[in-house]
Amino acid sequence: MVTTEVQPMILLKNVTKIFPGVQALDNVSLDILPGEIHAVLGENGAGKSTLMKILSGIIPKDAGEILLEGKKVHFSSPAEAIEAGVSLVQQELSLIPSLSIAENIFLGRWPVRGLGIDWDKINRDTQELLQRFNIQENPQTPVENLSVAEQQLIEIMKAYSRPTTRVLLLDEPTSALSEEEVERLFGLLAEIKKEGKAIIFISHKLGEALRVADRITVLRDGKKVITVAKEDTSEEDIVFYMTGKRFKRSEPEATGEQAKKEVVLSLRNFSSDEFSAGVNLDVYRGEVLVIFGLIGSGRTTLAQTLFGLRRSKGEFLLERKKVHFSSPAEAIEAGIGYIPEDRRESLVYDLPVFANITLASYQKVARRGILNLDWEYATAQKMIQELQIKTPNIFREVLYLSGGNQQKVLLSRWLVSSPKILIMDEPTRGIDVGSKFEIRNLVKNLAHSGITVIYITSEPLEALEMGDRILVMRNGKVVKAIDNPQETTKSDLLALASGIS
Amino acid sequence: MGAKGTSSADKSSPTTNSSFSIKELLLRGGSLVGLIGLSLVFAVLSPHFFTLSNWLNVFRQVSVVIILASAQTMVIISAGIDLSVGSLLALGGSLAAVAICYWGWSLLAGALLGVLVAGLVGLATGTIVAKGKIPDFIATLGMLGAVRGIALLITGGLPVPSHFTATELTGYLPAGLIWLGSGDIGGFPVSMMIAVGVVILTWFILNRTTFGRSLYAVGGNREAARASGINVDRVKALVYAVSGLYCGLGGLVLVGRMNSANALMAEGMELQTIAAVVIGGTNLFGGKGSVFGTLIGALLMGVLANGLNLLNVQPFWQRVINGLLIIAVVVFDQWRRRVLR
Numbered sequence: 001m002v003t004t005e006v007q008p009m010i011l012l013k014n015v016t017k018i019f020p021g022v023q024a025l026d027n028v029s030l031d032i033l034p035g036e037i038h039a040v041l042g043e044n045g046a047g048k049s050t051l052m053k054i055l056s057g058i059i060p061k062d063a064g065e066i067l068l069e070g071k072k073v074h075f076s077s078p079a080e081a082i083e084a085g086v087s088l089v090q091q092e093l094s095l096i097p098s099l100s101i102a103e104n105i106f107l108g109r110w111p112v113r114g115l116g117i118d119w120d121k122i123n124r125d126t127q128e129l130l131q132r133f134n135i136q137e138n139p140q141t142p143v144e145n146l147s148v149a150e151q152q153l154i155e156i157m158k159a160y161s162r163p164t165t166r167v168l169l170l171d172e173p174t175s176a177l178s179e180e181e182v183e184r185l186f187g188l189l190a191e192i193k194k195e196g197k198a199i200i201f202i203s204h205k206l207g208e209a210l211r212v213a214d215r216i217t218v219l220r221d222g223k224k225v226i227t228v229a230k231e232d233t234s235e236e237d238i239v240f241y242m243t244g245k246r247f248k249r250s251e252p253e254a255t256g257e258q259a260k261k262e263v264v265l266s267l268r269n270f271s272s273d274e275f276s277a278g279v280n281l282d283v284y285r286g287e288v289l290v291i292f293g294l295i296g297s298g299r300t301t302l303a304q305t306l307f308g309l310r311r312s313k314g315e316f317l318l319e320r321k322k323v324h325f326s327s328p329a330e331a332i333e334a335g336i337g338y339i340p341e342d343r344r345e346s347l348v349y350d351l352p353v354f355a356n357i358t359l360a361s362y363q364k365v366a367r368r369g370i371l372n373l374d375w376e377y378a379t380a381q382k383m384i385q386e387l388q389i390k391t392p393n394i395f396r397e398v399l400y401l402s403g404g405n406q407q408k409v410l411l412s413r414w415l416v417s418s419p420k421i422l423i424m425d426e427p428t429r430g431i432d433v434g435s436k437f438e439i440r441n442l443v444k445n446l447a448h449s450g451i452t453v454i455y456i457t458s459e460p461l462e463a464l465e466m467g468d469r470i471l472v473m474r475n476g477k478v479v480k481a482i483d484n485p486q487e488t489t490k491s492d493l494l495a496l497a498s499g500i501s
Numbered sequence: 502m503g504a505k506g507t508s509s510a511d512k513s514s515p516t517t518n519s520s521f522s523i524k525e526l527l528l529r530g531g532s533l534v535g536l537i538g539l540s541l542v543f544a545v546l547s548p549h550f551f552t553l554s555n556w557l558n559v560f561r562q563v564s565v566v567i568i569l570a571s572a573q574t575m576v577i578i579s580a581g582i583d584l585s586v587g588s589l590l591a592l593g594g595s596l597a598a599v600a601i602c603y604w605g606w607s608l609l610a611g612a613l614l615g616v617l618v619a620g621l622v623g624l625a626t627g628t629i630v631a632k633g634k635i636p637d638f639i640a641t642l643g644m645l646g647a648v649r650g651i652a653l654l655i656t657g658g659l660p661v662p663s664h665f666t667a668t669e670l671t672g673y674l675p676a677g678l679i680w681l682g683s684g685d686i687g688g689f690p691v692s693m694m695i696a697v698g699v700v701i702l703t704w705f706i707l708n709r710t711t712f713g714r715s716l717y718a719v720g721g722n723r724e725a726a727r728a729s730g731i732n733v734d735r736v737k738a739l740v741y742a743v744s745g746l747y748c749g750l751g752g753l754v755l756v757g758r759m760n761s762a763n764a765l766m767a768e769g770m771e772l773q774t775i776a777a778v779v780i781g782g783t784n785l786f787g788g789k790g791s792v793f794g795t796l797i798g799a800l801l802m803g804v805l806a807n808g809l810n811l812l813n814v815q816p817f818w819q820r821v822i823n824g825l826l827i828i829a830v831v832v833f834d835q836w837r838r839r840v841l842r
Contacts, residue, residue: 355718371711
């Protein structure tokens with residue numbers, strides 16, 4: 001499989017990394033060719049991120065060798081890696097919001113003229129870069145005014161434009177992007193690839209990896225399973241390599257019995273300051289209501305307003321009673337749960353797994369202010385078994401868990417406090433296929449047990465698979481309520497959400 | 502760093518290396534190792550150091566710091582900081598002494614008054630922080646000055662009891678109060694027992710009550726705490742109230758030890774408490790920490806001062822050493838965190 005004619009841009013030989021209690025990388029050998037896009041796939045905890053961190057000098061390897069264009073290298077800091085030509089674009093953006101596009105791209109290497117900074121050159125060079133990659137923005141626009149997707153592109157450009165860069169590492173570059181934006185990103189990667197630079201990227205979205213990558217490497221439990229050319233594999237095979245199991249695609253099925261049609265939540269002219277038009281809507285007990293919309297469509301704002309995180313206007317009926325929440329505590333009290341899009345808004349990383357699981361209920365089960373630890377431990381133990389949360393024990397800080405397991409911790413928090421209505425904002429974003437399947441199945445089971453789920457997503461296929469009904473939002477308004485998702489297609493949804501009908 | 506130490510190409514099992522090493526000891530033991538090490542050094546250098554009476558002396562000296570630092574631990578875990586602890590101590594102690602000496606209140610009533618007023622002022626500070634949405638640092642910095650001023654107004658700037666007033670009234674501190682600060686039970690200082698009791702109480706609050714859990718949650722991730730139904734404002738207000746109560750108690754002990762109240766007592770003690778908390782390994786940015794660490798931190802500073810005294814080191818040099826110790830400990834702690842990741 002290793003082509004002998006071309007010297008690999010990067011060659012890894014038996015790279016090994018051990019963390020306390022877990023072997024993160026076990027003798028991984030891998031070659032990345034110049035002008036190649038190489039996808040690294042694997043479930044949470046498979047070692048993808050560890051690999052990236054070692055390549056970019058964030059953490060040291062314990063054993064093995066890394067060769068960059070045939071020369072042995074050892075990076076003991078990100079600065080050394082960058083110096084040698086390996087740049088990492090992280091999942092969490094590292095741009096400084098108040099600085100301009102140009103300032104961010106040239107951060108840390110602002111060209112000097114005389115005693116000052118050569119602003120003309122910075123802006124000129126940035127303008128060229130932006131034009132080349134077809135981004136219509138002014139170099140002097142502050143980054144905070146850009147959409148998340150555009151910020152991501154700027155981040156990549158920042159890494160790319162360093163003169164030494166030969167290898168670009170991308171960690172989950174598409175997790176926050178809509179389909180259209182993903183296309184744009186891939187166009188940009190194809191351009192960079194033409195110059196003979198190598199691109200390694202981690203993704204959870206198999207379809208994307210198969211589309212854009214030349215070769216794919218799958219990791220499982222810290223070991224390399226296989227490296228294959230895109231042509232020689234399929235999505236099903238990759239899932240098998242990643243999980244060691246064969247999954248069936250679940251068919252859309254009607255979850256709640258529509259016949260009952262008991263309205264549990266209803267909104268009349270409901271709005272917050274963010275969306276001007278009032279929302280009218282009825283939610284039935286035990287259904288999964290999907291709210292589908294692109295970034296900026298107001299779906300998250302609606303969720304936050306329902307949960308008391310934002311000031312609301314209009315009528316909000318919960319089980320036929322008028323309610324008004326001025327804090328999440330009141331919403332929780334009334335039986336509403338909320339899992340935000342960004343896990344970081346919801347997890348207390350320094351608290352152990354059990355305390356995160358019971359965070360929305362420890363006050364309820366306590367007596368006279370004294371914690372009921374027996375109950376908390378037992379409940380947490382039960383949840384990590386039921387949801388198969390991978391953690392050494394319930395006392396481990398959540399910080400040390402992988403993304404999918406953190407998401408499961410969050411989900412169990414709300415399973416434990418058993419709300420009447422659970423709002424989930426992009427619950428499968430940025431987690432691996434195995435966990436994705438598990439979480440979707442869990443949501444369906446929840447609905448069967450009578451809990452109403454409001455499921456927010458920007459993935460049309462997920463919307464079609466999960467929803468008993470689908471609500472499409474755009475520009476802060478509900479543009480369409482679809483009662484029979486079976487009769488809708490992916491392109492219908494996208495057209496409605498983007499307004500190109 | 503340490504790349505050689507960890508690259509022991511251990512492919513057989515992915516479990517942690519359980520072999521004993523000095524590095525491991527330093528990593529796990531933290532400031533306790535520092536305390537023991539420092540004690541050993543002083544024991545070698547001075548024959549007087551390792552005697553029971555000297556240890557009790559150390560305890561007597563740090564007991565007030567331990568009480569206040571316990572409060573500081575709770576505040577810092579909630580991602581706050583209380584700069585007003587020294588002033589609150591002065592207010593509580595002075596008010597109790599004035600009530601007892603000049604107003605003719607009983608010991609119990611006067612002591613309660615001092616503790617409760619300190620608690621109420623703490624509650625006010627906390628409410629300002631929570632509702633006024635201003636930084637903890639600023640609110641308590643303001644209180645540091647204001648409360649000290651009130652204590653001066655109450656005492657008229659004079660020690661209580663003072664010679665001027667003592668002639669007119671009975672005006673002496675009751676024996677019970679002096680016992681709190683200087684008394685013994687079976688040879689052990691009462692103040693030490695109070696301090697140990699306060700540490701245990703604080704441990705209980707932090708680990709066994711919903712309030713304690715909320716402190717960790719609010720300090721670790723304020724938004725997440727709010728989104729889980731925790732009343733963040735109430736928690737913030739309450740932790741300063743509790744801090745105030747602790748300060749009031751500390752005031753009684755200190756007045757008892759000094760045989761007199763003084764509006765200027767415990768000046769600068771806020772910094773000592775913060776140092777003890779940080780040396781004890783509590784994260785200055787909240788969410789993480791333990792009161793036993795703080796106890797060790799306070800003892801470490803006490804042992805250092807005591808040992809340097811025994812060795813006749815000039816007090817000026819002691820200040821220098823104390824300051825450098827704090828920096829060294831935090832540098833060490835940063836290293837520890839990096840390696841443990």
